[in-house]
Amino acid sequence: MKIRKYAAIDIGSNAVRLLVANVIEDKKKEPKFKKSSLVRVPIRLGADAFVEGSISDNNIDRMLDAMKAFKLLMKVHGVEKYKACATSAMREASNNQEIVEKVFRKTGIEIDVINGAKEAAIISSTDLKHLINSDETYLYVDVGGGSTELTIFSEGKIINSKSFKIGTVRLINNSKEKNKKIFAKVEEWITKHTKEYKRISLIGSGGNINKIFKMSGLDAGRPISYIYLNAQFEYLKKMTYEERVSELSLNPDRADVIVPATKIYLSAMKWSGARRIFVPKIGLSDGIVKSLYFNKL
Template sequence: MLEIKKYAAIDIGSNAIRLLIANVIEETGKETQFRKSSLVRVPIRLGADAFVSGVISEENTQRMINAMEAFKLLMDINNVEKYKACATSAMREATNGKEIAEKILEQTGVKIDIIGGKKEAAIISSTDLSQLIEGDASYLYVDVGGGSTEFTIFSKGRIINSKSFKMGTVRLINNSKAENKIIFKEVQKWIEDNTKHLKKLALIGSGGNINKLFKMSGRTLGKPISYIYLNAQYQFLKNMSYADRISELSLNPDRADVIIPATKIYLSAMKWSGARKIFVPKIGLADGIIKSLYFKKL
């Protein structure tokens, strides 16, 4: 017997807000499958407000309300039976984050959960990471967002340690060089201390920027990107102007700037951990929300 359900996830990040609608396919005697049906991404850069002024502006508040109303209509059209909306570092750090969440609930009926870094990492790790982390190998999972980066170390199929750092792409663009230097040193120490005893470690990368870099590489899904390739791509992107990254590489305007600090984070994590390759399974918070909803972990 085959049954198909529709689940949705709303990921309210520091650089963009996403609605993922997925088909949950249940078939007797088979493992449940989760297939992406549609993904809508709206570039509302909440982090530019939250990490600079500490509050989300009225303009972006209204854009969020409009986005939630649109997402609710899209979920209705698609007959979505369950959904969850989660907000990360920008809403978490904005002094008016909770107030905005209440306003959105009142005006649109969409309830937003503002989650911490550890919960964010736990939701993401409930995705298809198991296909990569099986066996005796060790991995450093790096999820780069606009406001924070989540690091999780896996060895022999188990989580060894995890930590969330305020080192996101939007934050790095808005911070001073001195502030960025401090956070990079802090992350370097944590990675080196927690990976020095692990051999043949590889990275697993998630986030919109590494997905874009993987797509640009032309590699087959499942094949890793090397440190040498990623470093060459970083130098190439860094030497291009913002306008050229948009016109010549067809990057979205809200991707063309953050892809530089994102690539630097992945490269730094590879260097500090000794990893020579990075796997990009195309998973993220929205995928984790849907799986957590299905398995009743949220």
């Protein structure tokens, strides 16, 4: 048996993450991927990019500090290979190339600013076979700070995939009218591409749905029902930001975005006709590690 160390840096719109994973190789068996360490830093790049159009000097400095820390952590863990990917906020920032060059110059970390299609493809490459039944249909919904990736699986195969500019940070900063238009586009896509399936379930990924699943107390592998998620949405919506932090012990940068995130998952369930959502706790970072290992990145 051999244990190798791989890492992924996910530069999102609401936070920046470092995932260090153990890849366990054993003869005649498929490699196993196990989380060794996950560090999340609340740098909300989307608050800059979606409002001002560029990343502020303050957040550039914070990001540089995070990258330097991540480089040292990867060295301590003995990581042999890693990849850094930036998503929606960096995609839309007018100064993204300047930041990429500065980070590389100061830390040696090369950032790949990926488009929505590539993001969806990486997320879809995560190992879902233990969850997906080959004879059923699923709508995979990954909600981030700046975008939401949708993928339809049927009979174990990817049928369709789409990235939308609808995310938690973006919803908070957009006008109601703009959000209404974006939701209408998502509804149209989901309705069109799921109407032929009689039974469909959701697979949810992202920090917010992971938190809701943890709050539910359900055993791993059990789905959250539409009724429960709707009740949680109404409960969270009635609470103030301060109450979510003090009474539910949510992180300050989670307490505001969890409501719009829940609305996206609920809406996707409603439009697709799904009555349950599975939460396998996988996302872009996991996809990056697996894609790196299998030389797909």
